[in-house]
Amino acid sequence: MSDLHGTGGRPQVVVVGGGIAGLATAHRLLGSGARVTVLEGSGRLGGKLHAGEIEGVRVDLGAESMLARRPEAVALAREVGLADRLQPPATATASLWNRGELRPMPKGHVMGVPADASSLSGVLSREGLARIERDRELPPTEVGEDIAVGEYVAARVGREVVDRLVEPLLGGVYAGDAYRLSLRMAVPQLYEAARSHGSLLDGVADLQRKAAERQQTGPVFMGIEGGVGALPLAVAEAVRARGGAIELDTEVEAVEWSGDRWVVRPRSAAAIEADAVVLAVPAPHAARLLDLPAPAAAAELRTIEYASMALTTLAYRRADIELPAGSGFLVPPVDGHRIKASTFASQKWGWIADENPGLVVLRASMGRYGETEILQRPDEELTEIAQQDLKAAVGLSARPVATRVTRWNDGLPQYPVGHHARVARIRGQLDHLPGLAVAGAAYDGVGIPAVIASGYGAADEVLGGAGTIGA
Structure with a gap:
């Protein structure tokens, strides 16, 4: 095409999905000079932030x-005018409802994995406490490219640590099964420690030492007065203030590559031509939209549970x-x-x-x-x-x-063992399609900062790829 970046040299980008991933993508794109339209299939913005x-x-x-x-969520909240509401x-101080009693959650752990057994009396049985101490006597556990969280932790310090400490914490984040979840994706700091330490206890202790050396201060978590559901609404206001368009109740049924531009076809509205498209929707929806332009990526997306x-x-x-x-x-x-x-x-x-x-x-x-x-x-x-x-x-x-x-x-x-490789294959299968990217919780993390970061990455990717459209 003769004008790769639309009217006036500004690329037109359509973002499919009005959750925090899509809205963060739109906000980033507008800040980089693109023209943006966000299409949300439901009547509400924000997705799981509600x-x-x-x-x-x-x-x-x-x-x-x-x-x-992690900076992305708090920084975005400040940028869109929520600083005084953080x-x-x-x-x-949280507790564990363990064996019929509420007990203080043990301190000094990484996703439930302790550096030693000293704080776990009353949480674990005597056998469970003794099993932890065997960690340093065992030969290293091979983690390879990936391993299940539960499999690795149980091999090092016993199943009781998994069942009574790791599972409840992972359940709160992923609603997942520790014996299926990927160590590399769900607890990456433990994966790296496992690759460099034969002992899990030594690896956790090393992570704690490094955290102390960084002297991280301030709260670990942050909320927003009125609820973190205020964040996507504030981002949406900022998107509109920058000239972005947001359409609710606009379900997209097809995304097509015409040879020099993308054509986005909503179910009940006119088609939109665009230089680039970001699919910031759950994996099953993204799969349906990619059936025609990227069938191999669509097939991989359908395997995400x-x-x-x-x-x-x-x-x-x-x-x-x-x-x-x-x-x-x-x-x-x-x-x-x-x-x-x-x-x-x-x-x-x-x-x-x-x-x-x-x-x-x-x-x-x-x-x-x-x-x-x-x-x-x-x-x-x-x-x-x-x-x-x-x-x-x-x-x-x-x-x-x-x-x-x-x-x-x-x-x-869910992030089962090997999820990192699946995500790499999906993105690799989109590489030949200029100006097309995916974003959201299905790829690089389910926490709010990670989802925002995925939106930023998708925005940067399509702005770079938009320059190759038609090349």
């Missing part, structure tokens, strides 16, 4: 916090309940309970307590990879299950004054 309310109090109905030690947790989960939010009169201190608790699946975690939201986030001091808000989540039966139950049953487990865990017998159930069907992509 702010709502219960009894007049603003709460998150999806993800509730951002990793602050808040760290009022308390970061997802876990579903449900979040029950409950509001109680403060006078009716008394909670233990801390931000909530995690639940080892080996104990057979139905919830996998509970957050004491009013204790974790100061702004929730401030908005209604007479109310206490809790969250309880259910659903791990492979668990489908419980998530098929009606909202009323899920609410009752949450209350039963909360009663068993913290003695909560009062009835809530309000409840909400939010379902995230196929909400969390």
